[in-house]
Amino acid sequence: MSCDYTRTVLHGYLDGELDATRSAEFERHLESCRECATSLGSEESLRSSLQHSGLYENAPVALRKKIRAGLTAASNSSAGIRIPAWRWLAVAASILIVAGISWFSWPGAAKNSASTTPFTAAEMIDAHVRSLQPGHLIDIASTDQHTVKPWFDGKLAFVPPVKDYADEGFQLIGARLDVLGGQNVAALVYTRRKHIINVFVMPTKEPDSGIHAPGLRQGYQWRHWRRQGMEYCAVSDASDSDIYELAQLIYQ
């Protein structure tokens, strides 16, 4: 007495890894196979024991500290002079923050620095510059938000909010998929007096933030903010006041 399904497919079913067809097929089989039904019951209870018995072991706090120290040592030995300059800036910045800003806002402020986005400024500028090369800007060309938004469905694990602001002077011209900091992101493309503005959108677990101070690199500027589980970064060669205006429109 041994059902072939028990040996393998049952586990794919248990783990939610079967496609819809095979899953339905297995469910039909389950109705008539006692062995599989029993097995599934015992596998489920085994799983539940494994997951609810506190077996997961978190790293000790001391280890985290040791590793951070190790990273610093590794950076210092390899990156030479570039770090101290940044360090001093960071130290200066944190002194300013602690001294000047009320206590409850400082954790947010500490996260405000552009370097705490899940991607680097360089990556973002790279992505922006790449998008400006012929044929790279847009995967779906449409000024209609109701065409652009559904286009993302199934291409990303999240659906970005998409809105056209043509009346306010920012016309949506399309969107594309991009990669930032190793993550798939949505890129919404707007124009403002012939300037292209890329708005990168990706999900985040971080709390909402206001629109941060502008960043500048290689002649491009950006504004970054977090709202309702999404991380936004608008980047362009347009003026900061234009970028900020668009940021505010999206933020609302």
Add this chain to the structure above:
Amino acid sequence: MSGVDQGKGSDVLDTQDRARFEQLVLPHLDAAFNLARWLLKSRADSEDVAQEAMLRAYRFFRGFHGGDARAWLLQIVRNTCYTWLEKNRPVELMTEFDEELHPQPSVSPEALAIAGANRERLTRALETLPPRFREVLVLRELEGCSYKEIASITAIPIGTVMSALARARQRLQRALTPAAPQEAAREL
């Protein structure tokens, strides 16, 4: 515009890399430690190995071209663990041959229910499994990895993850019910 050089060709890790590493990789330290702990069966050894793996990941970070940072890190952790085991406990890596040839008995849910809430018993049972079975269980049940992630971390083909898990679970069930092995032998 196309001639913009980010100076990213060098192997030198700068502050941006460090920040990126801290955002993408460091948050998975618990996952790294947990996998090491279950592969090495010792918290003390796991601290050393997890630390070594994390620093190794940092050195290799330029080679990480995006994607699943947790899977990328766990792959390094796993390799570091196996290297450590080969050096320090080679016997543990050699105990998994005969089992694969024998069919596994199934175990009643009642027997498992008894084992249910008992953390120590589960720990002991898990620790009797060969590392290659233990790791798929830990990745799946404790870490919540998908088959695809398990395949990339353990370097087994994705098509065999399901059967590896099936075998691992049967082994674990058997380890939880000490009376079963003799019956299994008779059934053959």
